[in-house]
Amino acid sequence: MADDTPIDSLRPTYERLRAAWRAQRPPVAQRRADLERLRGAFRRHAQAMDAAIRADFGHRSPHENLLSENPVVLAEIDHVLRHLGRWTRPRRVGTGWRLWPARAELRPVPLGVVGIISPWNYPVNLALVPLVSAIAAGNHVFVKPSEHTPRTSAWLQALLAEVFPEDRVAVALGGADVGAAFAALPFDHLLFTGSTATGRKVAAAAAANLTPVTLELGGKSPALVAPDFPLDVAGARIATGKWFNAGQTCIGVDHALVDAARRDAFVAALRAVVARRYADLADASDYTRIVDDAHYARLLAALEDARARGARVLPLVELDPERARRERLLAPTVVLDAPDDAVLMREEIFGPILPVATYRSLDEAIARIDAGPRPLALYPFSGDRATVERILAGTVAGGVTVNDTLWHFGVQALPFGGVGASGMGALHGKAGFDTFSKQLPVLRQARRPATDWLVPPYRGRVDRLIRWLAR
Numbered sequence: 001m002a003d004d005t006p007i008d009s010l011r012p013t014y015e016r017l018r019a020a021w022r023a024q025r026p027p028v029a030q031r032r033a034d035l036e037r038l039r040g041a042f043r044r045h046a047q048a049m050d051a052a053i054r055a056d057f058g059h060r061s062p063h064e065n066l067l068s069e070n071p072v073v074l075a076e077i078d079h080v081l082r083h084l085g086r087w088t089r090p091r092r093v094g095t096g097w098r099l100w101p102a103r104a105e106l107r108p109v110p111l112g113v114v115g116i117i118s119p120w121n122y123p124v125n126l127a128l129v130p131l132v133s134a135i136a137a138g139n140h141v142f143v144k145p146s147e148h149t150p151r152t153s154a155w156l157q158a159l160l161a162e163v164f165p166e167d168r169v170a171v172a173l174g175g176a177d178v179g180a181a182f183a184a185l186p187f188d189h190l191l192f193t194g195s196t197a198t199g200r201k202v203a204a205a206a207a208a209n210l211t212p213v214t215l216e217l218g219g220k221s222p223a224l225v226a227p228d229f230p231l232d233v234a235g236a237r238i239a240t241g242k243w244f245n246a247g248q249t250c251i252g253v254d255h256a257l258v259d260a261a262r263r264d265a266f267v268a269a270l271r272a273v274v275a276r277r278y279a280d281l282a283d284a285s286d287y288t289r290i291v292d293d294a295h296y297a298r299l300l301a302a303l304e305d306a307r308a309r310g311a312r313v314l315p316l317v318e319l320d321p322e323r324a325r326r327e328r329l330l331a332p333t334v335v336l337d338a339p340d341d342a343v344l345m346r347e348e349i350f351g352p353i354l355p356v357a358t359y360r361s362l363d364e365a366i367a368r369i370d371a372g373p374r375p376l377a378l379y380p381f382s383g384d385r386a387t388v389e390r391i392l393a394g395t396v397a398g399g400v401t402v403n404d405t406l407w408h409f410g411v412q413a414l415p416f417g418g419v420g421a422s423g424m425g426a427l428h429g430k431a432g433f434d435t436f437s438k439q440l441p442v443l444r445q446a447r448r449p450a451t452d453w454l455v456p457p458y459r460g461r462v463d464r465l466i467r468w469l470a471r
Helices: 007-023 028-044 047-057 062-068 070-088 125-136 148-162 176-183 196-207 231-247 260-278 292-308 321-327 362-371 386-391 429-435 461-469
Strands: 092-094 103-110 114-119 140-144 170-171 189-193 213-217 220-226 255-259 312-315 335-336 353-359 379-380 435-444
Touching: 007 114, 007 140, 007 170, 007 176, 028 070, 028 125, 028 148, 047 062, 047 148, 062 070, 070 125, 070 429, 114 125, 114 176, 125 140, 125 148, 125 189, 125 429, 140 176, 148 170, 170 353, 176 196, 189 196, 196 213, 196 255, 220 231, 220 362, 231 260, 231 353, 231 379, 255 260, 255 362, 260 335, 260 353, 292 312, 292 335, 292 353, 292 386, 353 362, 379 386, 429 435
Parallel strands: 114 140, 114 189, 140 170, 189 213, 220 255, 220 379, 255 353, 335 353
Antiparallel strands: 092 103, 103 435, 312 335
């Protein structure tokens, strides 16, 4: 693993990136070449990436690595390369008849130096996808990956050093002190992906420089199962949304809402899914561990808090406690009857624990979602189009997958981002390119415009012209 970056080197690195960008703003041909080299290097080093992530987690399913990291990064690069020529062209807009014959356009121009603070849960795609957008838009980039996945962060540093000159892309390694100093640099745009609490600190640090921020946070993303939807299908798809990466997913299902009459049947459906997928976890090669001791302890404390408040905690697999602690292995767990003041109901869970709440009417369920902080993701399950539209009309979320979970993240043409407590701004595809660009308004005046007449003294013909224009 690489050494931490000295804090006093952050500003000189930033200044080097800025000076190089000012000397030559990357033309479109260079951006394409950079992204094509990144794609090639990423493919060459994918096996080392997989080993680094699994070592950082203690164990993460290699198939979950393949699903969550590789195709997301490669699809983003391919999508950008396919559309970059069109995105970078100026776009004509109308001037209105009062300014005829002037012409107007919007010209996408790069911002300068972009900062990216990436998280540990998907440590590669959540670093490289925004980097792809920032490079496509013509910026230089400074990346601060998570200290919770140090091997993967070192892999990222080596990968990017192979692809980019040091004055085009740089990487800073280290803990919270490095992250705080990094967020305080006067970037032209700063992206942070992580918890809401840390996001507030990042936004406050950026505000001192009036740095615009994109915050990709998290929150209490619910799955709402309508009474008409089959529980075996809902259970299987919600299980994916909850237990993929052991629940350490910002858009993962945080909790489920089910009509009261079918709650126990829903739990039985979940139990059957877990039995099919993971058996007794004696061989847990397909099940990811909790990333570190602190997060493991946090989740155990949340379960104890729920028990103390009268909730029923139902592990869907029984594990030897000593093995569980040694491996940071937390079984898929359902929690019933958790009160609203329980930690599990107040804070983002970010682990393999699924509270199941009940509702008596669909309006009650919608009102419950709408009364809370706006979630990063919403998962309505119903075979009735009118019911789905009713849920969508009554709630606001960062993104939605209907009758499934997670998959809207993988659509490059859909902007990805939160709203309210779950974040601000958007990434992926054109949305990411726009985030890291300035849409520069340009008016091209005609050789002999009528506006040359609109000057003092405002009498006679000039007076009549202005009054006619102001009608």
